[in-house]
Amino acid sequence: MKKVLISFLFVVFLLPATLVWAWEDHIILGRTYDGEVDTTHTIPGYSLEQMLKFLYYEASNVEEILAIDGVPISKTPWKKYGGKINPKVKKPDPIDTMPRPINVAFSNGLFVYFPDQRPVFYKNRVMVPLRAFAEALSANVSWNQQDQSIKIQKDNTMIVFKINSNIMLINGIEKKMDIAPYILNKRTMTPVRYICEAFGYQVSWDNNAKMVLVNVDVDFVPGGYGNEQ
Numbered sequence: 001m002k003k004v005l006i007s008f009l010f011v012v013f014l015l016p017a018t019l020v021w022a023w024e025d026h027i028i029l030g031r032t033y034d035g036e037v038d039t040t041h042t043i044p045g046y047s048l049e050q051m052l053k054f055l056y057y058e059a060s061n062v063e064e065i066l067a068i069d070g071v072p073i074s075k076t077p078w079k080k081y082g083g084k085i086n087p088k089v090k091k092p093d094p095i096d097t098m099p100r101p102i103n104v105a106f107s108n109g110l111f112v113y114f115p116d117q118r119p120v121f122y123k124n125r126v127m128v129p130l131r132a133f134a135e136a137l138s139a140n141v142s143w144n145q146q147d148q149s150i151k152i153q154k155d156n157t158m159i160v161f162k163i164n165s166n167i168m169l170i171n172g173i174e175k176k177m178d179i180a181p182y183i184l185n186k187r188t189m190t191p192v193r194y195i196c197e198a199f200g201y202q203v204s205w206d207n208n209a210k211m212v213l214v215n216v217d218v219d220f221v222p223g224g225y226g227n228e229q
Contacts, residue, residue, distance in 0.1 A: 029067040030055060052081045102126060102210050104133065104192065108217040112136045117187040119212070125179050126205070126212055127189035130161070137199065137216075143188075150181075150188055152195070159198045161190055170198045 026048050048068070055062045064084050065073055073082040102119040104112040104126075112133055119128045130150055134141045139154035148163040160169040166180040175198075181190040192212055196203040202215040 026051075027069055028052070028055070028065060029070075030065045031063050049078070052078055056081045056085060102212065104128060104136075104212045104214065106136075106217060107213065107215050117185045117189075119192070120184070120189065122182075122189070123179050125191045125193070127179075127182075127184075128192045128195075128212075129187040130181070130190040130195070131188070133190075133192065133195065139199075154199060157199055159195065161188070163188065168194060168198070 028051065052065065055065055062085065065081050067073055068076050068078060073079055102121070104119060112128075113136070114129055114132050117129045119126055121127070130152070131141050134152045137154060139152045142151045144150070150161050152159045158169075158171055161181045163183060164180050166177045168175050168177055177191060177194050179191050181188055183189070193203050196214055204213045204215070205211075206213060
């Protein structure tokens with residue numbers, strides 16, 4: 001039986017014939033066919049439902065999901081993932097199929113810290129929580145509740161975005177975007193490329209690492225770390 005290659009999992013505690021997966025604030029207890037599993041480090045940002053779907057449909061050596069947070073899975077809202085898993089529901093060669101979180105880094109190696117909402121893909125764009133990203137650039141951010149707009153000021157550049165509008169302002173000049181900012185989990189999600197280019201920064205995308213690289217050095221990332229999250 002193939003080992004499960006999980007690119008960013010969780011902490012794994014090996015018990016006889018069972019595995020315990022620690023996933024954010026939840027612990028999933030399961031059984032594998034061979035007891036072998038590959039792990040890396042914990043990265044938040046994905047739901048319990050996503051984790052269960054991965055274990056059920058993708059992880060080739062997971063035979064059964066037994067419990068969530070000590071409660072038998074049959075007594076939880078996710079009971080549909082309980083019972084022995086028919087190998088026929090598994091997708092073939094599920095190597096590295098768990099969705100990777102998106103990181104944003106600067107050219108001097110510092111990563112942006114997103115405390116509650118991570119960047120996401122939406123309509124082929126990387127959308128970032130605007131305030132966290134702007135503050136990592138040492139920009140000032142202000143929110144206007146009345147017209148649902150957000151302003152970012154850095155040096156001599158003022159950028160204005162409006163929720164659900166694909167028109168941004170750069171020092172008062174309109175620029176059309178191919179996607180509009182929107183609210184997700186109480187955070188304004190904005191296309192990172194438009195922010196960077198408005199400030200004159202080059203931005204690139206590493207698809208293998210699932211990383212946005214902003215070609216500017218920063219001295220300090222608020223609440224963040226000097227390595228990958």
